Every structure is written in structure tokens, then in C-alpha cells.
Amino acid sequence: MRVLVTGAGGTLGRALAPALAEAGHEPVLFDVKPFDTPHAFVEGDIRARQDVRRAMDRIEFVVHGAAIHGIHLRDHTAQQFYELNLTGTFNTWEAAAEAGVRGLVFSSTMGVYGDSRRPSADDAVVALREDLPLQPADIYALTKVAGEEMCRYYGRQHGIPSIALRYGMFVPEPFFRYGIRLLYGGVDTDDVVGSVMAAVQALVDGRTAWDAFNVESPVPFTEEDGPQLRSDPLALIDKYWPGARELLLERGVERLTPIQEFYPMAAIEQRLGYRPRCNFEQWLEELRSRSEERSEKPVPWP
Numbered sequence: 307m308r309v310l311v312t313g314a315g316g317t318l319g320r321a322l323a324p325a326l327a328e329a330g331h332e333p334v335l336f337d338v339k340p341f342d343t344p345h346a347f348v349e350g351d352i353r354a355r356q357d358v359r360r361a362m363d364r365i366e367f368v369v370h371g372a373a374i375h376g377i378h379l380r381d382h383t384a385q386q387f388y389e390l391n392l393t394g395t396f397n398t399w400e401a402a403a404e405a406g407v408r409g410l411v412f413s414s415t416m417g418v419y420g421d422s423r424r425p426s427a428d429d430a431v432v433a434l435r436e437d438l439p440l441q442p443a444d445i446y447a448l449t450k451v452a453g454e455e456m457c458r459y460y461g462r463q464h465g466i467p468s469i470a471l472r473y474g475m476f477v478p479e480p481f482f483r484y485g486i487r488l489l490y491g492g493v494d495t496d497d498v499v500g501s502v503m504a505a506v507q508a509l510v511d512g513r514t515a516w517d518a519f520n521v522e523s524p525v526p527f528t529e530e531d532g533p534q535l536r537s538d539p540l541a542l543i544d545k546y547w548p549g550a551r552e553l554l555l556e557r558g559v560e561r562l563t564p565i566q567e568f569y570p571m572a573a574i575e576q577r578l579g580y581r582p583r584c585n586f587e588q589w590l591e592e593l594r595s596r597s598e599e600r601s602e603k604p605v606p607w608p
């Protein structure tokens with residue numbers, strides 16, 4: 307299938323293009339900044355409708371990733387978020403509808419839950435299942451909630467199916483931050499790519515009209531773990547992965563920030579047949595094997 311990837315020069319796009327090609331698709335990469343690639347490339351600005359139209363030539367499926375995100379909140383204005391993320395998504399959908407594409411994967415975020423992430427009590431933890439109310443708490447999350455709503459709208463109006471993937475954090479980070487953040491809604495880029503591939507396949511197979519899924523590293527936590535996740539996460543982690551506390555202490559992690567939320571993976575597993583694979587347990591094994599590795603600061607999170 308000919309698959310357009312917007313924002314293709316970013317972390318997701320660069321990892322996704324070879325996976326699409328490997329699976330027999332024909333990736334068409336769209337970005338405002340040109341970069342070296344063996345695949346078809348269209349240079350353009352997602353904010354300019356004619357650029358997006360040009361990129362949509364003979365496209366069958368779209369993976370829409372062009373956006374600014376969480377890390378850009380500190381140095382971009384709300385107006386910039388609106389123009390790139392919302393006008394960009396609108397342009398993508400308009401051009402996709404005109405071109406008669408067969409499906410779209412929307413890059414959403416764990417941030418869409420917003421105020422639903424607040425625990426109800428000091429000793430509670432929130433299991434952020436997909437059907438919780440979306441209550442965006444910043445402009446970035448607002449653009450993604452509105453983007454998801456656009457997906458549903460274009461689905462109703464034009465009969466184009468779509469899947470929103472609510473990724474956790476996958477901005478490249480040093481080894482320690484990468485590992486610890488897997489407990490706080492982080493996810494490996496390979497799993498983000500895996501989830502997109504599973505979503506594209508579900509759309510190719512015509513298995514869904516609309517769906518939205520969490521895509522975070524799986525954790526074994528339950529709501530009953532609330533009191534310990536909030537008061538002494540290291541102790542609870544040691545219960546699930548015996549010896550983890552000692553190992554972390556030895557490598558300079560003296561304390562962890564309370565864990566207030568986790569992301570169940572049941573929905574994506576049941577409906578797309580995909581479950582993120584990279585997890586904290588594997589990272590612990592990797593840490594064990596790297597005897598020189600030490601945390602760059604005593605409390606690595608947040």
C-alpha cells in the first residue's frame with residue numbers, strides 16, 4: 307500500500323519508514339525539513355493545504371505525525387500549537403478526504419486524559435483506560451483531543467476509518483531516564499512503530515471504523531497498588547521484580563517520585579493484537595549487565 311507519513315523526519319517517522327517498506331508498503335515521506343532517505347520524499351509544510359494535497363497523490367493510507375509536542379510547550383506559543391497541530395490535522399484530513407484514502411492513523415498522546423489523571427485520594431492510583439473522559443490540561447493535549455474528534459468527524463462524514471494511538475513518552479533520552487520513565491508512561495520507539503504497523507494492518511483489513519488505544523510500556527500494577535505506588539514506589543517495584551530495589555540503590559537511585567497513574571494495555575492487545583514489548587523488567591536486566599552504568603542524579607524522575 308502507498309502510505310503517506312507526515313512529520314516523517316522525526317523520531318517516529320524515521321523508525322517507521324523502514325518498517326513499512328519491510329512489510330511491503332510504499333512509504334511516501336512528508337516533512338518541512340528535507341533529509342536523506344531511500345524512500346519517496348515530499349517537502350512541504352503541513353500548515354499549507356496545497357502542500358498536503360500534493361503529497362496525497364495516489365495515497366491509500368496516512369500516518370499523521372507532523373506536530374509539535376510536550377517538550378515544545380516551554381518554547382512555543384499556543385498559537386503555534388494550534389496552527390501546526392490543528393490546522394495541520396485539518397489540512398491532512400481535507401486532503402485525505404479529497405483523495406479518497408482508505409484509512410488514517412493519528413498520533414495522539416497520553417496527555418489527552420489531562421485532569422482525568424488526577425487520583426481521587428492521596429493513596430490512590432489512576433488506571434487510565436481508554437474510555438475515561440478526555441480533559442486536556444494544556445494546549446498540546448487540547449490539539450490532540452480535537453485531532454481525535456476530527457478523526458471521528460471525517461469518519462462519519464466521509465466513511466474513512468481511523469485509529470488514534472495515545473503514545474507515552476518516546477523522546478530519545480539517556481539510558482537511565484529511558485528506563486525509569488517506562489514506569490511513568492514511557493514507551494520504546496520500537497513499540498510505537500509496532501503499534502502503528504498493527505493499526506495500519508487493521509485499517510488495511512477493514513477491521514475498524516474508529517478506535518483509540520493507549521501505547522505505553524506495560525506495567526504489572528493494579529489499582530490495589532495505589533498506597534504503595536504513592537508512598538514507596540521502590541518497595542513495590544521490588545515486590546514485582548525482586549532485587550530491583552537493591553540494584554537501583556547500588557546504581558544511585560535512592561528514591562522514586564510517587565507513581566500516580568498507569569496505562570492498561572488490554573484494549574490494544576485485544577483489538578489490534580499488539581502489545582508493547584519493551585518493559586522495565588528488560589531494562590533492569592540490561593542495567594544488571596552494564597556494571598558501570600550509574601544514574602546521573604539521585605532521583606531520576608521526573
Ligand SMILES: NC(=O)c1ccc[n+]([C@@H]2O[C@H](COP(=O)([O-])OP(=O)(O)OC[C@H]3O[C@@H](n4cnc5c(N)ncnc54)[C@H](O)[C@@H]3O)[C@@H](O)[C@H]2O)c1
Nearest residue numbers: 313315316317318338351352371373375413473475476477
Ligand atoms: N515523542 C514523544 O514522546 C511523543 C509522545 C506522544 C505523542 N507524540 C506524537 O507523535 C508524533 C510524532 O512524534 P515525534 O517524536 O516523531 O516528533 P518529532 O518532533 O521527532 O518530529 C516531528 C516532525 O515534524 C516535522 N514538522 C514540524 N513542522 C512541520 C510542518 N510545518 N510541516 C511538516 N512537517 C513538520 C519536523 O520537521 C519533524 O521531522 C507527533 O504527532 C507527536 O505529537 C510524540
